Amino acid sequence: MAPVTVKSILISESVDPCCKVILQENGIKVTEKQQMSKEELIAEIQNYDGLVVRSATKVTADIINAGSNLKIIGRAGTGVDNVDVDAATKRGIIVMNTPSGNTISAAELTCALLMSLSRLIPQAFMSMKDGKWDRKKFMGAELYGKVLGIVGLGRIGKEVATRMQSFGMKTIGYDPITPPEVTASWGVDQMSLEQLWPQCDYITVHTPLMPSTTGLLNDATFAKCKRGVKVVNCARGGIIDEAALLRALESGQCGGAGLDVFVEEPPKDLALVNHPNVIGCPHLGASTKEAQARCGKDIALQIVDMASGKALVGAVNAQVLASTFSPDSHQWIRLGELMGRVLKACTSSKQPYSQVHVTSLGECLKNSTGFLSSSAVVGLLTENAQNGPNLVNVLALAAERGITVKTDHKRSHEREACVVEVFMNGSSYKAVGSVQAGVPVLLELNGSVFRQPVPLTGHLLLFKAAASTELLLSVTGVLASAGVEMVSFSTSTSSGDHWNSMGISSLLGDIGAMKSLVKEAAQLTV
Numbered sequence: 001m002a003p004v005t006v007k008s009i010l011i012s013e014s015v016d017p018c019c020k021v022i023l024q025e026n027g028i029k030v031t032e033k034q035q036m037s038k039e040e041l042i043a044e045i046q047n048y049d050g051l052v053v054r055s056a057t058k059v060t061a062d063i064i065n066a067g068s069n070l071k072i073i074g075r076a077g078t079g080v081d082n083v084d085v086d087a088a089t090k091r092g093i094i095v096m097n098t099p100s101g102n103t104i105s106a107a108e109l110t111c112a113l114l115m116s117l118s119r120l121i122p123q124a125f126m127s128m129k130d131g132k133w134d135r136k137k138f139m140g141a142e143l144y145g146k147v148l149g150i151v152g153l154g155r156i157g158k159e160v161a162t163r164m165q166s167f168g169m170k171t172i173g174y175d176p177i178t179p180p181e182v183t184a185s186w187g188v189d190q191m192s193l194e195q196l197w198p199q200c201d202y203i204t205v206h207t208p209l210m211p212s213t214t215g216l217l218n219d220a221t222f223a224k225c226k227r228g229v230k231v232v233n234c235a236r237g238g239i240i241d242e243a244a245l246l247r248a249l250e251s252g253q254c255g256g257a258g259l260d261v262f263v264e265e266p267p268k269d270l271a272l273v274n275h276p277n278v279i280g281c282p283h284l285g286a287s288t289k290e291a292q293a294r295c296g297k298d299i300a301l302q303i304v305d306m307a308s309g310k311a312l313v314g315a316v317n318a319q320v321l322a323s324t325f326s327p328d329s330h331q332w333i334r335l336g337e338l339m340g341r342v343l344k345a346c347t348s349s350k351q352p353y354s355q356v357h358v359t360s361l362g363e364c365l366k367n368s369t370g371f372l373s374s375s376a377v378v379g380l381l382t383e384n385a386q387n388g389p390n391l392v393n394v395l396a397l398a399a400e401r402g403i404t405v406k407t408d409h410k411r412s413h414e415r416e417a418c419v420v421e422v423f424m425n426g427s428s429y430k431a432v433g434s435v436q437a438g439v440p441v442l443l444e445l446n447g448s449v450f451r452q453p454v455p456l457t458g459h460l461l462l463f464k465a466a467a468s469t470e471l472l473l474s475v476t477g478v479l480a481s482a483g484v485e486m487v488s489f490s491t492s493t494s495s496g497d498h499w500n501s502m503g504i505s506s507l508l509g510d511i512g513a514m515k516s517l518v519k520e521a522a523q524l525t526v
Contacts, residue, residue, distance in 0.1 A: 008031070015299075050303060076097075114164065114204065162186060202230045234285045259279070358408070360417075440456045450499070
């Protein structure tokens, strides 16, 4: 991927000082302004290429749209639910977080809450503060031999499992992404949620907050659990339905809850917090010196690596970019875009497009189909090179326009190439291109194979007509009269349409004379 220019960063919250130091050491200007109102941030953000936040700043669509130069939003922590990712994606802005920065801190707090629930430590402590010595009231239970259900088996879920196994707990879990054979390797027996609920003595959740996880623990799921089950949420408020949890606590179906997160923070309704079997914390999952230093360092290094074209880590809305940092990817991305622009020129009178089908050929391009298809659509949709679509937002823009983008990969021992075919109004155009000696080249156009690969550099004139000496002389004559020199020429083989590609020294001011000489002519700057 070509480096993204990031010259200035705004840090809107208290982030570890190492973040600012690392960014500045890499030539990025950093401004720190905390506790800004939404209006103040809207007024300020237009001056920066990047924004770094933690969890307090709500990066809404209004703020994102005000950031006319914004290219990157960095969340120094896990999760990005305080960022309107869809709005950022539409603007072509990369959103990244630090997925492993607070893993250990969040896992350790989860374990602390599990132990506190089992032995009622906070309640016993407060009782002693009141001058009481009530041993019978705080009878606890051992963790040894109990079943811990872990919903969400990512980084934090894994760390919780390994720690609680040391207490002799049996760990079972559920995750729709992590394969069961992987979780089995670190001691977690994975199963469906329907199988999991009835077995658990304790349940802890470690998932993102999204429609499929909102209210995951509710009246219906609590009813399927053992009576007295204890639950912990150090992930995101809302994964456990708070009203259902309160009802389960009052009925005894739930024996206790350890909550570090809430739907509303800080919570105004304290009925849940004040329940005697609830242990609450003010969102302390990442509140350790180590986690804050790690998150601050990670987000700074991730921004620097992205800006320098070295790597892309932690991007939540631009997964296609992750494979664009290999040494050879730049020219292939450029090829995809240029092929899109060639086809755009050939089909300018036939739009709108209904479908784009991109196929990569060759083993070396097996993992490149994603960015090849995105870059080809960038070329097709670009109207203004200064403010056009990019790899982050182009698929969303295509979907808005009703364009279906399909990708495919085929093995080929003969060549490495990219095939782009566009469909519109019952017809289609297809181009085949490759990279030769580091230069993007056009090999075929609508079934016609060029005798010599056409370098997609400089200015090209593409026209469809049977090649002849007379035609070539006529065209070069028109060009010469306009002060334009021909610098290269290639024609296609006899099969199919006869396409001609002419490299020219500069753009034509008027192609009317050219159109009178050839059946179809197109002018393209590439």
